[in-house]
Amino acid sequence: MPLLAAVPAAAQPSDDPVVLVIHGGAGSIVRAQMTPERETAARTALEAALRAGHGVLTEGRPALDAVLAAIELMEDDPTFNAGRGAVLAADGTARHDASVMEGATGRAGASAGTMHVRHPIRLARAVMEHSPHVLLTGEGAEEFAMTQGLELVPNEWFVTERRREELERVQRREREAQGEAGPRLEQMTGTVGAVALDQAGHLAAGTSTGGMTNKRWGRVGDSPIIGAATWADDATCGVSTTGHGEFFIRLAVAHDVHARVKYLGEPCAQAAQAVIHETLQAAGGTGGLIALDREGRVAMPFNTGGMYRGFITRSGAVTVRLYPDEDE
Amino acid sequence: MPLLAAVPAAAQPSDDPVVLVIHGGAGSIVRAQMTPERETAARTALEAALRAGHGVLTEGRPALDAVLAAIELMEDDPTFNAGRGAVLAADGTARHDASVMEGATGRAGASAGTMHVRHPIRLARAVMEHSPHVLLTGEGAEEFAMTQGLELVPNEWFVTERRREELERVQRREREAQGEAGPRLEQMTGTVGAVALDQAGHLAAGTSTGGMTNKRWGRVGDSPIIGAATWADDATCGVSTTGHGEFFIRLAVAHDVHARVKYLGEPCAQAAQAVIHETLQAAGGTGGLIALDREGRVAMPFNTGGMYRGFITRSGAVTVRLYPDEDE
Numbered sequence: 220m221p222l223l224a225a226v227p228a229a230a231q232p233s234d235d236p237v238v239l240v241i242h243g244g245a246g247s248i249v250r251a252q253m254t255p256e257r258e259t260a261a262r263t264a265l266e267a268a269l270r271a272g273h274g275v276l277t278e279g280r281p282a283l284d285a286v287l288a289a290i291e292l293m294e295d296d297p298t299f300n301a302g303r304g305a306v307l308a309a310d311g312t313a314r315h316d317a318s319v320m321e322g323a324t325g326r327a328g329a330s331a332g333t334m335h336v337r338h339p340i341r342l343a344r345a346v347m348e349h350s351p352h353v354l355l356t357g358e359g360a361e362e363f364a365m366t367q368g369l370e371l372v373p374n375e376w377f378v379t380e381r382r383r384e385e386l387e388r389v390q391r392r393e394r395e396a397q398g399e400a401g402p403r404l405e406q407m408t409g410t411v412g413a414v415a416l417d418q419a420g421h422l423a424a425g426t427s428t429g430g431m432t433n434k435r436w437g438r439v440g441d442s443p444i445i446g447a448a449t450w451a452d453d454a455t456c457g458v459s460t461t462g463h464g465e466f467f468i469r470l471a472v473a474h475d476v477h478a479r480v481k482y483l484g485e486p487c488a489q490a491a492q493a494v495i496h497e498t499l500q501a502a503g504g505t506g507g508l509i510a511l512d513r514e515g516r517v518a519m520p521f522n523t524g525g526m527y528r529g530f531i532t533r534s535g536a537v538t539v540r541l542y543p544d545e546d547e
Numbered sequence: 548m549p550l551l552a553a554v555p556a557a558a559q560p561s562d563d564p565v566v567l568v569i570h571g572g573a574g575s576i577v578r579a580q581m582t583p584e585r586e587t588a589a590r591t592a593l594e595a596a597l598r599a600g601h602g603v604l605t606e607g608r609p610a611l612d613a614v615l616a617a618i619e620l621m622e623d624d625p626t627f628n629a630g631r632g633a634v635l636a637a638d639g640t641a642r643h644d645a646s647v648m649e650g651a652t653g654r655a656g657a658s659a660g661t662m663h664v665r666h667p668i669r670l671a672r673a674v675m676e677h678s679p680h681v682l683l684t685g686e687g688a689e690e691f692a693m694t695q696g697l698e699l700v701p702n703e704w705f706v707t708e709r710r711r712e713e714l715e716r717v718q719r720r721e722r723e724a725q726g727e728a729g730p731r732l733e734q735m736t737g738t739v740g741a742v743a744l745d746q747a748g749h750l751a752a753g754t755s756t757g758g759m760t761n762k763r764w765g766r767v768g769d770s771p772i773i774g775a776a777t778w779a780d781d782a783t784c785g786v787s788t789t790g791h792g793e794f795f796i797r798l799a800v801a802h803d804v805h806a807r808v809k810y811l812g813e814p815c816a817q818a819a820q821a822v823i824h825e826t827l828q829a830a831g832g833t834g835g836l837i838a839l840d841r842e843g844r845v846a847m848p849f850n851t852g853g854m855y856r857g858f859i860t861r862s863g864a865v866t867v868r869l870y871p872d873e874d875e
Contacts, residue, residue, distance in 0.1 A: 320797075325830065327797050331767075332684055352766045353796045356660055357685050359765025437687025438680045439659075446774045446799035465681045469648075469655050471774035471802040478806035502653065 236515020238416045239272040240530040241265060241289050243299045244409035245461045245507040248525025248541055258541065260298050261527055265539045268292045269531040272415055276533075282423035282457075283321055283344065285415035290317075290340040290427050293411040297379045299527070300409025302338065304379045305429020307386040313377035313429055315339040316443040319347060322422030322451035327353050329443040330360040337370040340427045343443070345369060354443060382432075389433045410442055412459025414451070414511040422457035422513060424449050424473075431464070440464025446474035453513055455480035456487035462499075462506010462523065470498055476510055487511070488518035495520040564843020566744045567600040568858040569593060569617050571627045572737035573789045573835040576853025576869055586869065588626050589855055593867045596620045597859040600743055604861075610751035610785075611649055611672065613743035618645075618668040618755050621739040625707045627855070628737025630666065632707045633757020635714040641705035641757055643667040644771040647675060650750030650779035655681050657771040658688040665698040668755045671771070673697060682771060710760075717761045738770055740787025742779070742839040750785035750841060752777050752801075759792070768792025774802035781841055783808035784815035790827075790834010790851065798826055804838055815839070816846035823848040 243265055272289035276282070294302025305313050317339035318329035328347025331354065336342045345367040346355050355363055364371065410428040417423075426449045428442040441447035441464035448464070450473035451457040458473040467473075472494055479490035491510040499506065500522055507521025509528060519528045519540075529539035571593055600617035604610070622630025633641050645667035646657035656675025659682065664670045673695040674683050683691050692699065738756040745751075754777045756770040769775035769792035776792070778801035779785040786801040795801075800822055807818035819838040827834065828850055835849025837856060847856045847868075857867035 325797050350764065350766075351793065352764070353793045354767045354772075356765035356767050359763060363764040434680075435687065436678065436680070436691040437684035438678075439682045439684050444682075444772060444774070445796050446772070446802060450799075465679065468681045468773050469653055471778075471799060474774060474799040474802050475806065478803065478810060482806060482810035 235532040235534045235536065236416070237511060237517040237530045238276050238515060238533050239269055239285055239289060239413065240509045240511050240517045240519065241268050241272070241293070241411070241413045241528065242459065242461050242507065242509045242519070243293060243411050243527030245505070245521045245523040245526035246409065247523065248527070250542060261541060262539050264293065264296045264298045265527060265529045266537050269529050269537050272413060273531045273535060276415060276417055279418050282415040282417040282421050283319060285417065286319065286413045286423045286425040287340055287344060289413040290411055290425050291338050294338050294340060294427055297381070299411045300429045301411040301427040303377050304382060305377055306409060306432040307378065307382050308430070309390070309433045309435045311383070311386065312374050315427065315429055316439055317343040317425070317427040318443045318445055318449040319343045319423065319425040320445055320449050320451040322453040322457055325452065327445045327449070329354045329445060330356070331439045331443040332357045332437060333360050333364070334374045335361055335371045336364045337372045337376070340425050341369055343425065353445060385432055393433070410448070410461035412448070412461060412509060414457035414459055414509055416511055416513065416515055420453070420513055422451045422453050422511065424451040424457035424459050426459045441467035441472070444468055446471045448473055450474050450477050452477055456510050456512040458491070458508055458510045460506060460508040461526070463504050466499060466502055466504025467506060470502060470504065472499065472508065476508070486516065488516055491518035492520045495522055563860040563862045563864065564744070565839060565845040565858045566604050566843060566861050567597055567613055567617060567741065568837045568839050568845045568847065569596055569600070569621070569739070569741045569856065570787065570789050570835065570837045570847070571621060571739050571855030573833070573849045573851040573854035574737065575851065576855070578870060589869060590867050592621065592624045592626045593855060593857045594865050596741070597857055597865050597867070600741060601859045601863060604743060604745055607746050610743040610745040610749050611647060613745065614647065614741045614751045614753040615668055615672060617741040618739055618753050619666050622666050622668060622755055625709070627739045628757050629739040629755040631705050632710060633705055634737060634760040635706065635710050636758070637718070637761050637763045639711070639714065640702050643755065643757055644767060645671040645753070645755040646771045646773055646777040647671045647751065647753040648773055648777050648779040650781040650785055653780065655773045655777070657682045657773060659684045659767045659771040660765060661685070661688050661692070662702045663689055663699045664692045665700045665704070668753050669697055671753065681773060713760055721761070738776070738789035740776070740789060740837060742785035742787055742837055744839055744841065744843055748781070748841055750779045750781050750839065752779040752785035752787050754787045769795035769800070772796055774799045776801055778802050778805050780805055784838050784840045786819070786836055786838045788834060788836040789854070791832050794827060794830055794832025795834060798830060798832065800827065800836065804836070814844065816844055819846035820848045823850055
């Protein structure tokens with residue numbers, strides 16, 4: 220099976236619908252700056268996440284199980300800005316945000332600012348399933364994680380050499396620039412996410428991130444915000460976003476895709492394209508999203524130099540892409 | 548000027564548009580359970596907040612200044628669940644959430660879980676105006692507040708005898724009920740908010756709360772979530788919500804009002820009614836919202852026993868209501 224199937228997004232044959240779509244972050248992914256090793260690592264990791272989620276769906280399990288299977292692998296993989304190997308806050312710690320939503324029930328859960336929960340996406344799900352709340356934060360969220368028996372690890376477990384150097388580089392630039400304190404684009408564009416369609420025809424979506432390098436003041440981006448980063452409604456589509464989170468909050472990007480489908484009657488893929496290439500673009504924001512509807516039609520629009528992304532069909536055909544020119 | 552003008556919401560004369568609408572929480576406000584003192588206190592406080600914001604608008608200052616003037620008064624007034632006199636978390640502390648959004652620019656700011664910032668709504672505004680972020684949380688948010696010279700007070704300053712007794716009552720009930728740990732409706736339905744229209748024709752909205760009595764695990768409701776509790780777009784409307792926050796997040800209520808206006812072409816008041824009486828109602832959620840458009844047309848729908856609410860017109864005519872049957 221070819222790693223890069225020549226199947227145009229949003230037009231794959233309806234007898235082999237997409238059942239899982241994932242992203243691993245959007246940003247200035249330029250071929251010239253990628254080593255072959257990093258490129259191979261990214262493609263391999265994306266394909267592994269797709270196959271993990273596909274296995275779950277093939278067993279007839281719910282869409283949310285597949286979302287978790289895919290995201291947990293990406294959280295553990297230092298290639299992506301989530302879980303282990305996530306970017307570091309200004310104080311050198313890793314702080315994670317995550318959210319999930321179910322299309323059949325409209326239930327949702329999220330956590331923000333945790334430092335010890337190995338799989339933040341599992342915490343988001345536990346908040347949805349085992350608390351009366353949608354969003355838990357900080358130490359309180361970790362207390363709740365303990366009551367749920369979730370795996371905890373020392374913060375150090377998440378920290379990789381690459382991210383430590385990245386933080387040092389950013390802080391050195393900041394000191395040199397003095398007053399000019401605006402965070403830079405390349406610091407803000409990592410996240411992982413997944414949207415799945417199960418055999419019962421239900422959608423689920425999830426998003427997980429370490430946020431932004433050198434973040435301060437308990438900054439929370441869009442990843443734990445239902446309606447900004449994550450949305451799922453069986454009647455419209457499932458969405459997970461990645462990019463400069465502040466814009467995604469201010470534009471309620473994930474909910475906006477849903478609203479266009481619901482109120483304008485646009486197909487999910489068309490709504491997804493419009494929100495990224497018209498609304499986000501006009502606002503000056505950068506990033507991308509993945510979207511999937513109940514018919515298994517997928518969209519993966521972005522307005523950055525590249526986006527780690529891929530999907531798998533019911534029959535198991537995998538498509539993985541990094542650069543813009545891989546889309547036909 | 549009568550305190551209860553006989554002007555139907557959403558149909559006030561266009562030569563005297565509404566320029567400021569506020570709410571002080573929705574819930575089971577039953578006449579039989581209100582003392583005359585509490586009723587008078589609520590009506591007086593709502594009118595004072597409206598007049599404060601009106602004064603700002605009359606001076607030609609921006610809509611956001613009026614939103615802050617109204618909300619700061621309500622934050623300081625123990626009548627409402629925001630700032631001083633807000634409900635208490637499970638550990639007996641007051642923890643505040645707030646958000647603001649500007650209709651002209653789409654800029655937004657929010658803070659969650661602060662314990663020492665006297666006026667959380669000012670912090671939300673400072674996040675919008677003086678940070679590159681939209682949402683700051685916990686101790687980090689307070690660190691940022693210090694850099695902005697915002698007034699800090701001991702947490703004890705916020706705590707009133709009434710709320711301490713309320714927390715004790717809820718915790719006693721919880722112990723008696725044992726396993727049945729679901730939070731009760733009356734614990735969740737307080738918030739303050741405002742939407743203003745300035746002389747330049749721009750909208751702004753803001754929301755502030757202490758959240759839910761006996762909250763745990765760093766629970767954050769909808770109040771600091773742009774798109775859930777707060778939205779403002781000059782092209783559609785400004786919105787602030789109050790109610791059972793988890794539903795407002797899962798339905799992206801504030802953004803949904805905007806989306807109906809933008810994509811369905813509904814008038815703001817009609818969209819506001821539909822979101823509360825159709826979407827929220829169908830989901831089993833409770834609460835209400837205030838909405839205002841650029842023509843000064845107002846809506847204040849809710850599906851609870853009552854909602855503290857009121858508006859003031861350009862000429863200074865005040866309407867204040869608590870119960871459902873005060874609407875014609």
